[in-house]
Amino acid sequence: MFTYLKDDLKAVFDRDPAVRNIFEIFLCYPGFHAMLFYRLSHGLWTRKLYLLGRFVSHLGRFFTGIEIHTGAKIGRGFFIDHGMGVVIGETSEIGENCTIYHQVTLGGTSWAKEKRHPTLGNNVVIGSGAKVLGPFRVCDNAKIGSNSVVVKEVPENATVVGVPGRMVMSGVKSSGVDLQHGNLPDPVAKVVSCMMDQIHSLEKKVSALTAEQQRLVEQLERQRETEADSE
Numbered sequence: 001m002f003t004y005l006k007d008d009l010k011a012v013f014d015r016d017p018a019v020r021n022i023f024e025i026f027l028c029y030p031g032f033h034a035m036l037f038y039r040l041s042h043g044l045w046t047r048k049l050y051l052l053g054r055f056v057s058h059l060g061r062f063f064t065g066i067e068i069h070t071g072a073k074i075g076r077g078f079f080i081d082h083g084m085g086v087v088i089g090e091t092s093e094i095g096e097n098c099t100i101y102h103q104v105t106l107g108g109t110s111w112a113k114e115k116r117h118p119t120l121g122n123n124v125v126i127g128s129g130a131k132v133l134g135p136f137r138v139c140d141n142a143k144i145g146s147n148s149v150v151v152k153e154v155p156e157n158a159t160v161v162g163v164p165g166r167m168v169m170s171g172v173k174s175s176g177v178d179l180q181h182g183n184l185p186d187p188v189a190k191v192v193s194c195m196m197d198q199i200h201s202l203e204k205k206v207s208a209l210t211a212e213q214q215r216l217v218e219q220l221e222r223q224r225e226t227e228a229d230s231e
Helices: 002-015 022-028 030-046 050-064 176-181 187-230
Strands: 105-107 131-133 159-161 166-169
Touching: 002 022, 002 030, 030 050
Parallel strands: 105 131
Antiparallel strands: 159 166
16 A cells, blocks of 8 residues: 555655645645545455455545545556546546546446446546546547547557537657647547648549639630631
């Protein structure tokens, strides 16, 4: 447990440029406080002290505004930035060095007592307000944009944005800084850019056709003038 907390503490230093010292993290970072409550409650849960584990988890939710079910499995170096409104369901599984922002939900779409929440690979980043719903996998190094709603598997190194979530980039592994601060592509801007390219292409074709029409008109007029002179 303490080894995991050491990695969680290091994750805050590595991924939040606003942090100044370890005391600030212990006193002022609800995301880290939530992990303290989670690590303790999960330890109780794995020892089959279910009620006590849930009670500790409930205290964590009360003090931090972050709800992590004691049954969730979370790897090393997990970082919740800001954190308010985060919900992580019972059968969620989270790999190492993942980052999620406030208002993120890792939720289920079924009431059955089975695997119903998502599984995150390593180095996954989920932007604020995103909803990841269902028992599928978000593979390593994937990014999910803010306020996206994702209901199907996300491939490795992919970037997903929108409602419903759609992949706008795949197969490109980003650095840690890019994963933090995103620079996520804008699919609407991309569509507008493609439309503008099409418009420019059509304008060139229209100009060419207009010039050709003018040339033919002038040629016809010269031909008529020649015929009139010959008469």
